[in-house]
Amino acid sequence: MTPLDAPKAVRSRAVIERVSPEIDAGLFPVKRIVGEEVVVEADVFVDGHDQVRCLLLHRPAGTTTWAEVPMVPLGNDRWQASFHVAALGRHQYTLHAWADRFLTWRHDLGRRKEAIDILIALQIGTAMIDDAADRAADDDRNRLKNWGDELRAVPSPEAGQAMALDETLAALMAAHSERHFVTEYERVLEVVVEPERSRFSAWYELFPRSCLVGDADHGSFAGVMEQLPYIASMGFDVLYLPPIHPIGRTFRKGANNRLAASADDPGSPWAIGAAEGGHCDILPALGSQEDFRRLVVGARTAGLEIAMDIAFQCSPDHPYVTEHPEWFRHRPDGSIQYAENPPKKYQDIYPLDFESDDSNALWLELKRVVDFWIDEGIRIFRVDNPHTKPFPFWAWLIGSIKARHPDAIFLAEAFTRPKVMHRLAKVGFSQSYTYFTWRNTKQELTAYFTELARHDSREYFRPNLWPNTPDILPEFLQYGGRPAFMLRVALAATLGANYGIYGPAFELMEHEARDPGGEEYLDSEKYQVRQWDTNRRDSLRDYIARLNRIRRENPALQSDWSLQFHAIDNPMMLCFSKIAGDNTLIMVANLDPHNVQAGWIDLPLAELGVPGNSPYQAHDLLSGARFLWQGARSYVSLDPAASPMHILRLRRRLRSERDFDYFL
């Protein structure tokens, strides 16, 4: 606010501040999916004791007409209103407020006691009603005119007072309110509206190279096609493929990340680019572009959306290296700088130089890559290491893509520092990898997921939980046996509306690490073809299928915000709930994969919608068992060998003698 000597007196007296949701003073949009509600709150007030009116305005971005929703006071000058977002894309909202003369007049009128004061007030009021009639049209105009005439004809001040306080008149006047000196909130805020899968999805990561057909020694899209029924039967809806592009030969890594590859070694799919092409090309061994198209369609038919891997880095054999040497950093000897994090060196990878003088062309080319796969029907992208590329690049790339294709979903594979992960989510990623992979104890899980589900960051940061990835076989899975796998996938599937596993390694409980103390898989698929026997009797396939069916049947598991942790008097056990409407689920987990654990849970029944004095049923959707409970405290015992987790649906109404005809 600049002091002025010759003032332009501001007559807008209402103040609008502390608007929520609002990320970084409106620099970034909040996120919703189609059909969701945006609940907007703000501190709104005016000097003196005038009555304030406050409107929430909203519209699809790019349109010009605001829809208005009256805000209602919550007390302490906090106001609230909400709207639903109906379509994909960007939606805008802002606020207007003003000291409302008619509302103030009405408020005062109700308190006036002396006849003379009421009479004068009625004179003032009828003038306002006449003015409103002039602003209105048709029916409303006539109705307002009638109100004015009738008020002028009242037999007594008291009768006039009663008549003027009529709610119908108040509503009419609100509809044709004279908006004196409106304060417009200084920012127009935005919501990015995304497809439902942004909020609720189950991912399955699969290496096509291991999808062997017959006795082939390298998998193909045809092999992936054969796996579709298997994957769909487990109830996943996103099938994520690591990079499918030609793989570099120079400095190619051998099995188990050995420096020297043999002629047969297929190399890491993340070493992208070879004589056969780059990011818009397909590794010939996997199939043709036509085969890929067939796969995309075939997957969709099976209820699966293919997610592509976007890894913006190059092998030394990538066509960019010769065609655009200016997109790489050079060493004093003229050679191109390979990726390194001293003393580690990754000579099979050349990072792109985003500080290049030719970065405009680089940005456009990378967008062309995404556009290419969009044109091939891809809408979901899992972005590899986005935290090693500049944030402004992602803001531009994702913004540009989603401007034309608002149904596109970008998942940030950024296992990095918290501020960096949050910034990526702010600049546009629909979903984010999380630290879930390493959160095992009650304290860790409670603290981390309370933060994710309750903190303001939930407006833009949507977690996607992975118990394993091709890079990470967490210690808990190495040493916890079958119960550890069951626990971790059940936690992922219930703590997160979005989750994923890297299979078949997961359901087949692959648990041997390459090095003691390390998290790399032994014989990792990153560097070699693996043959998986998905028909093994001990596979977790059915367990996972049951989890995904429960997720589909229970809206409570389809979003993250309702998560609440509850007391359980055993440090090895975790109890939490999720709610959607009348769908109330209580999860109880035994975090100890080796021993039976038991404890008393303590539920806030009123919050969970359970009448405090009635018995209720807790129906374990995993085992089918039904427990009859009453009151806040209940006893739970879990044997990890059988099932480390309950997913209990609370069913509030139980049959009783009152259901017999005699009672009706």
Next chain:
Amino acid sequence: MTPLDAPKAVRSRAVIERVSPEIDAGLFPVKRIVGEEVVVEADVFVDGHDQVRCLLLHRPAGTTTWAEVPMVPLGNDRWQASFHVAALGRHQYTLHAWADRFLTWRHDLGRRKEAIDILIALQIGTAMIDDAADRAADDDRNRLKNWGDELRAVPSPEAGQAMALDETLAALMAAHSERHFVTEYERVLEVVVEPERSRFSAWYELFPRSCLVGDADHGSFAGVMEQLPYIASMGFDVLYLPPIHPIGRTFRKGANNRLAASADDPGSPWAIGAAEGGHCDILPALGSQEDFRRLVVGARTAGLEIAMDIAFQCSPDHPYVTEHPEWFRHRPDGSIQYAENPPKKYQDIYPLDFESDDSNALWLELKRVVDFWIDEGIRIFRVDNPHTKPFPFWAWLIGSIKARHPDAIFLAEAFTRPKVMHRLAKVGFSQSYTYFTWRNTKQELTAYFTELARHDSREYFRPNLWPNTPDILPEFLQYGGRPAFMLRVALAATLGANYGIYGPAFELMEHEARDPGGEEYLDSEKYQVRQWDTNRRDSLRDYIARLNRIRRENPALQSDWSLQFHAIDNPMMLCFSKIAGDNTLIMVANLDPHNVQAGWIDLPLAELGVPGNSPYQAHDLLSGARFLWQGARSYVSLDPAASPMHILRLRRRLRSERDFDYFL
């Protein structure tokens, strides 16, 4: 962030976010006094693993050259630096950050192991050093050239590595850093730097009408002059006078707010304006403009600054009413609308209409009033009911005045809703009345003052604590007797660096209310002249003088931010501390004015700078008593009849046998 199809690739990769202090996205400045520190923090990071450099920039507003302070990392991508504000007025700050190539190079070099990698790195590094030499001048240029030459001549990679990691070189390179693609924080933030009295002041409110000289029946400035030694002897430094202007006659209120005044009734000084003049004129009975000037000078000589009352409202007899009828609201019969809050009416007061079509002229005229008194030497203004005038008006008025007179102080007398009080502080008021007046219990005081001293709002909201005002004789004082008065003024003087009392009513323990259950004084000075016997034996004069002396001698009581509450196992007792450097004070209060209360306090000795195992002295600055304590827990007993409060200065060092020569 707008998506662009033809990108202007942003190469500034560093991110600066969550800057503190920052009020409402920089809409309002933070406040400091001359010489104070501004500690600035921000989240700063860059993609990848490059090293980031971050600078805090600051300058007096209106100047063009930024001073730079390097920020240091606190962990988790949080950075910090600080500066001191040296002069009154506005001071600006912002941040710059970038991915620093030399720092990154140096960080990597330290981790390199292979000779060939080190050699290549040294080639790259010397080129950067040569570039820096080209940017530098004089000595630095030569020193950098030498570094380059010496590095080129090293006998071995290991020697070069060691030499290149030298801290001197790092400092030189930092001084001549190549600032590639700097990210400039999107806002320039401001600090309003105010005089010390904004942070630390003791106010005494006095009605000149009761400062009688000889056997006059109406007080005068001459009478106030006679009171100056008395007020100064109590240690106050601001003498605040209710309005001194001509008082309206129409609808003048009589004693005890009676509707009909007799000819002798002087009326309320807040009913401003009469035939004798308005806001720039003086009630003739009080003296002339010349008398007032003498008072301002006399007060200053006694160490007292006069604070004027700014009450922007008019009596029906104010010259504005006839000269500028357009500044008032009119009723249908053409009469001017008096103040009202139905069913209450204040017919002796006409509020100004800030929605007037002539509001530009109104704003200018009101500023002229303040300028007038500024020209008369006044720098402190206590603003009456600022919450009944628009916020943009105050932002403009205070901003304009302080642009020319940065030593001006405005106190907001706004006993209203919290959001409104905060907004007034944000738009420019230096100090604010608080709810202290009605906070009596341990729980109330702890919650409220923790909020005031710890919440972000402390950056702009400076509390000024009043145990009484001419309008408010709180119940606690009506029924608590002498101990209640002692307690409340001692709490005000220690919980608040700024506080004030309305006297002599306070020190003479005036405690009769006009109506049972009400808070108005019986025979209030607002409506009549009072004769006070300030020499009464039971006056609290000496007690208050002691409090103010303690405040002056103890820096801990001169600011609010260090306030901390401590455990005491008696709900009728309160324990809190304030610290400044090695000045540590522990206040213990008995909140019960009727009974002796005792309890065990529990102090965090490490935080208070007391070595845990040593005995220490707690010296009660009020009573002079000294207690020898050891350990965190100590017993305190307070008899309200003697003194309801300890102000204990902790003295850490005690003499012991080690002080004898034999030990030296």
